[in-house]
Amino acid sequence: MSTEAAREKFKLHLADKRLRVTNQRLAIFAAAFAQPEHFTAEELLAHARAIDDSVSRATVYRTLPIMTESALLREVDIGSGEKFYRPNREGGSTQVAQVVCVDCDKIFEISAPFMEWYGSTVSSKLDLTPVSQRLQVSARCNAFRDARACKNRN
Amino acid sequence: MSTEAAREKFKLHLADKRLRVTNQRLAIFAAAFAQPEHFTAEELLAHARAIDDSVSRATVYRTLPIMTESALLREVDIGSGEKFYRPNREGGSTQVAQVVCVDCDKIFEISAPFMEWYGSTVSSKLDLTPVSQRLQVSARCNAFRDARACKNRN
């Protein structure tokens, strides 16, 4: 999905929820979709302000759930205090696992198509209806293991 | 693994790390292993104080990582602000998935033996060595769906 298409989807979602299309929301959207990697709320704020300097931290935090609900962003919680987000250009309900390097904190993602099936299996045994599932793998840089250093940490 | 055996393991771990066996640490251990379900740091504090009223919140927070590192406790992060813990009576590296009900916030666990294999598979593709993996499923109580209420929420 192109950034153009995603912006349209964002506007449709806003209309659908009877939310207004504001300059701040558009700036935050644009900043989010300009990111190549995972980003935090604080990083998003900085980038959004570069586009529209009236954007406040509060509005970023208020807009993130809107974009997450509409599946334009995926929220990635690696259990480290702050949450990460990434643009979801695929659109659909792609099942991915996060792999987090405990040395350099870098977040990788890799597809895990069986997760949806497992979510159903697991939940049906417990009389629950599955909503979402997340697989997180912690790992250690081989670069770090060999050299006591990797791209992001030494 | 019995609570007795776990306490010995705890003491061995402390000795191994050259940490001291204090009344507070023992009280926190005992409180943790008396829990049948998942618990939070705050709940653990209350139970530990019932055993030794000199236990402080700070010591609970300082002791939790010690017990987690020694695999006596498993940390369960469901991305809800506070972390949960549970006694790991199995001792080993049991692979379990957490299933969290979004209606009542109850945490279920169910074995997921394939997770270790998947962790390796995923990590080997990224030149990383897997350390641990966690699968979390969000689900919705069927009891809640049917009756707009369940044991813990209505």
Place this chain on the structure above:
DNA sequence: ATATGTGCAAATCCTTTGCACGTGC
């Protein structure tokens, strides 16, 4: 004896919220 551990309270960190003002529809 002395290196560790502890309680207390203050500090930190991310995130949320109350309020008065601004603005899309």
Place this chain on the structure above:
DNA sequence: GCACGTGCAAAGGATTTGCACATAT
């Protein structure tokens, strides 16, 4: 016009930390 959105700064909640005192080894 008016309901919704916003910025600001203060509040919030979980966790961490500095410091002086206490204690396990």
